[in-house]
Amino acid sequence: MSLPTITLLSFxxxxxxxxxxxxxxxxxxxxxxxxxxxxxxxxxEYYDPARNQYNGNNLLNLVDSLHVTDxxxxxxxxxxxxxxxxxxxxxxxxxxxxxxxxxxFYRLNNERYGMPENDLLFIERAKKEVIHEIGHTFGLIHxxxxxxxxxxxxxxxxxxxxxxxxxxxxxxxxxx
Amino acid sequence: MAKKISILIVDDEESVRxxxxxxxxxxxxxxxTAENARKALTLLExxxxxxxxxxxxxxxxxxxxxxxxxxxxxxxxxxxIMTAFATVDTAVKALKDGAYxxxxxxxxxxxxxxxxxxxxxxxxxxxxxxxLKKKVITLENVEDLIGESDAMKNLLREVESVAQTxxxxxxxxxxxTGKELVARAIHTNSPRKFFPFVSVHCGALTESLLExxxxxxEKGAFxxxxxxxxxxxxxxxxxxxxxxxxxxxxxxxxxxxxxVLESKTFMRVGGNKEIYSDFRVICATNxxxxxxxxxxxxxxxxFYRLNVVNIHIPPLRDxxxxxxxxxxxxxxxxxxxxxxxxxxxxxxxLKRLQEFNYPGNIRELENMIERAIxxxxxxxxxxxxxxxxxxxxxxxxxxxxxxxxxxxxxxxxKYSWNISRTAKALKVDRVTLYNKIKKYDLxxxxx
Ligand SMILES: Nc1ncnc2c1ncn2[C@@H]1O[C@H](COP(=O)(O)OP(=O)(O)OP(=O)(O)O)[C@@H](O)[C@H]1O
Ligand SMILES: [Mg+2]
Ligand SMILES: [Zn+2]
Ligand SMILES: [Zn+2]
Numbered sequence: 001m002s003l004p005t006i007t008l009l010s011f012x013x014x015x016x017x018x019x020x021x022x023x024x025x026x027x028x029x030x031x032x033x034x035x036x037x038x039x040x041x042x043x044x045e046y047y048d049p050a051r052n053q054y055n056g057n058n059l060l061n062l063v064d065s066l067h068v069t070d071x072x073x074x075x076x077x078x079x080x081x082x083x084x085x086x087x088x089x090x091x092x093x094x095x096x097x098x099x100x101x102x103x104x105f106y107r108l109n110n111e112r113y114g115m116p117e118n119d120l121l122f123i124e125r126a127k128k129e130v131i132h133e134i135g136h137t138f139g140l141i142h143x144x145x146x147x148x149x150x151x152x153x154x155x156x157x158x159x160x161x162x163x164x165x166x167x168x169x170x171x172x173x174x175x176x
Numbered sequence: 177m178a179k180k181i182s183i184l185i186v187d188d189e190e191s192v193r194x195x196x197x198x199x200x201x202x203x204x205x206x207x208x209t210a211e212n213a214r215k216a217l218t219l220l221e222x223x224x225x226x227x228x229x230x231x232x233x234x235x236x237x238x239x240x241x242x243x244x245x246x247x248x249x250x251x252x253x254x255x256x257i258m259t260a261f262a263t264v265d266t267a268v269k270a271l272k273d274g275a276y277x278x279x280x281x282x283x284x285x286x287x288x289x290x291x292x293x294x295x296x297x298x299x300x301x302x303x304x305x306x307x308l309k310k311k312v313i314t315l316e317n318v319e320d321l322i323g324e325s326d327a328m329k330n331l332l333r334e335v336e337s338v339a340q341t342x343x344x345x346x347x348x349x350x351x352x353t354g355k356e357l358v359a360r361a362i363h364t365n366s367p368r369k370f371f372p373f374v375s376v377h378c379g380a381l382t383e384s385l386l387e388x389x390x391x392x393x394e395k396g397a398f399x400x401x402x403x404x405x406x407x408x409x410x411x412x413x414x415x416x417x418x419x420x421x422x423x424x425x426x427x428x429x430x431x432x433x434x435x436v437l438e439s440k441t442f443m444r445v446g447g448n449k450e451i452y453s454d455f456r457v458i459c460a461t462n463x464x465x466x467x468x469x470x471x472x473x474x475x476x477x478x479f480y481r482l483n484v485v486n487i488h489i490p491p492l493r494d495x496x497x498x499x500x501x502x503x504x505x506x507x508x509x510x511x512x513x514x515x516x517x518x519x520x521x522x523x524x525x526l527k528r529l530q531e532f533n534y535p536g537n538i539r540e541l542e543n544m545i546e547r548a549i550x551x552x553x554x555x556x557x558x559x560x561x562x563x564x565x566x567x568x569x570x571x572x573x574x575x576x577x578x579x580x581x582x583x584x585x586x587x588x589x590k591y592s593w594n595i596s597r598t599a600k601a602l603k604v605d606r607v608t609l610y611n612k613i614k615k616y617d618l619x620x621x622x623x
């Protein structure tokens with residue numbers, strides 16, 4: 001029996017050092033060991049040509065099916081534009097109180113918005129999104145605290161408004 | 177605790193039901209779904225919902241017919257009609273039959289959030305009107321604003337009364353006294369609480385980024401801009417905008433700001449449409465703005481526009497009665513975040529803490545406690561764990577070095593070895609931090 005871990009499954013995100021930093025942030029926030037793995041799966045069948053995006057519901061189910069019981073939680077990391085049928089895009093989603101979640105870094109970089117490249121900001125946003133979705137798998141719902149990482153963010157600048165960490169209340173819920 | 181808002185989703189498409197279900201569950205709503213109008217009506221016989229989201233086109237009874245039936249039984253219901261193909265005709269019909277709104281699929285996440293927040297606001301206002309008649313208002317969401325001194329009680333009373341108004345507020349006070357915390361408390365206790373609290377660190381904005389930052393831009397305004405970008409004023413629509421370090425803005429920006437505050441309209445960079453935003457302004461400063469006005473470095477008209485209400489936060493040394501409570505609160509906070517049981521504190525250490533004069537105010541006290549928990553044995557905080565001058569002089573150089581090494585390493589890990597942020601957190605410059613890393617030969621793999 002190994003200790004419970006959180007698994008980060010990266011699907012084609014190229015920069016290993018970024019992923020390492022994210023793993024480290026997740027570990028610090030939740031206090032579990034983090035296992036970084038690569039998901040070797042062709043995402044072709046998750047692509048929706050009509051929307052020119054990838055189906056977030058199906059990808060969440062995919063990650064859930066790859067969840068193995070010796071891992072405590074599994075989070076899929078993508079670098080493609082995600083949608084769900086009712087919304088124009090999503091940054092990520094998760095099964096509340098479940099095993100798995102997904103997050104995409106596709107819309108997190110400044111360049112897509114015509115702003116100067118900023119690696120620090122990008123990695124910061126990526127960490128927040130990953131921690132946020134993992135928070136949902138621990139049963140945390142959206143938090144009203146303006147700087148809590150569990151606050152809902154519906155567009156990029158919104159992500160920058162919150163901090164990297166769970167607020168006092170959310171942390172108490174996590175422990176309790 | 178506010179009651180949990182409930183939402184019923186009626187749509188024949190399973191993927192739509194699942195998507196909305198998951199989205200709203202993460203928001204903390206109670207959610208039920210029905211795949212057709214009959215099922216929905218049956219559900220409504222035994223259950224109540226605050227908001228109903230219904231597709232217009234469904235086999236059997238369509239959304240509009242369902243809308244009419246529900247409205248004839250319960251006229252106040254909030255029903256939102258969704259459609260894949262919007263036509264003006266059906267929209268008009270839906271609204272005439274009492275739909276709360278009419279939206280086209282797929283929606284922008286932000287639009288959906290705004291739609292539901294607006295509906296929620298209406299519901300809670302109706303509820304509040306009921307309870308207000310019986311109850312006096314009490315402050316909510318200020319659990320993290322600690323203190324029971326007279327000064328603090330006065331402050332909370334001020335927060336409470338300005339929260340109910342739409343007036344511009346300037347919060348003044350030394351660095352680290354809690355200006356940002358107070359700004360947030362005003363927002364979360366105001367009728368705008370369901371909408372964003374957007375902060376702008378004026379000191380951190382360069383003139384060139386400013387326009388796009390504050391007003392946003394249209395896609396295509398710059399090469400590579402694939403998506404529109406919302407500026408801070410637009411983000412704060414229906415909510416509050418917090419202008420931190422307001423004294424640092426340039427004269428050019430003072431003029432611009434005054435214009436936006438007066439008209440509440442602006443244009444995105446590269447756009448040609450006037451955008452209106454209903455925001456409330458809360459500012460903070462650790463400078464004496466009034467004397468800046470006298471010296472001519474801050475515009476008088478802008479000052480009077482902003483300074484409708486002034487809330488001053490006294491420095492910590494003037495309310496030492498709050499120190500024990502604050503110490504207790506920070507110990508709990510940091511032990512919890514480091515997954516340790518709450519530590520105790522030696523009475524002598526607490527006494528010394530009450531004698532210190534805190535140029536950095538509450539932030540300084542908070543940092544001291546955080547550091548004490550990191551470097552101490554985790555069970556008890558004693559004088560030697562606190563960086564109050566005397567105790568440092570008393571320790572040997574060797575243990576001081578150990579202490580420094582452990583502390584720097586902890587902060588480096590906390591910021592994932594991001595040198596700028598770590599340096600900022602440690603309040604040293606990057607070069608000093610580099611030298612320390614060299615001196616102690618610190619590596620990211622060190623524990
Ligand atoms: N009354 C209080 N109770 C508990 N924590 C407080 C209180 N006031 C301030 N703090 C904490 O102290 C720190 C500094 O507060 P804040 O950032 O609001 O200060 P500020 O006045 O905006 O400082 P600056 O002028 O440097 O920006 C924060 O971590 C905040 O949570
Ligand atoms: Mg501040
Ligand atoms: Zn979420
Ligand atoms: Zn929270």
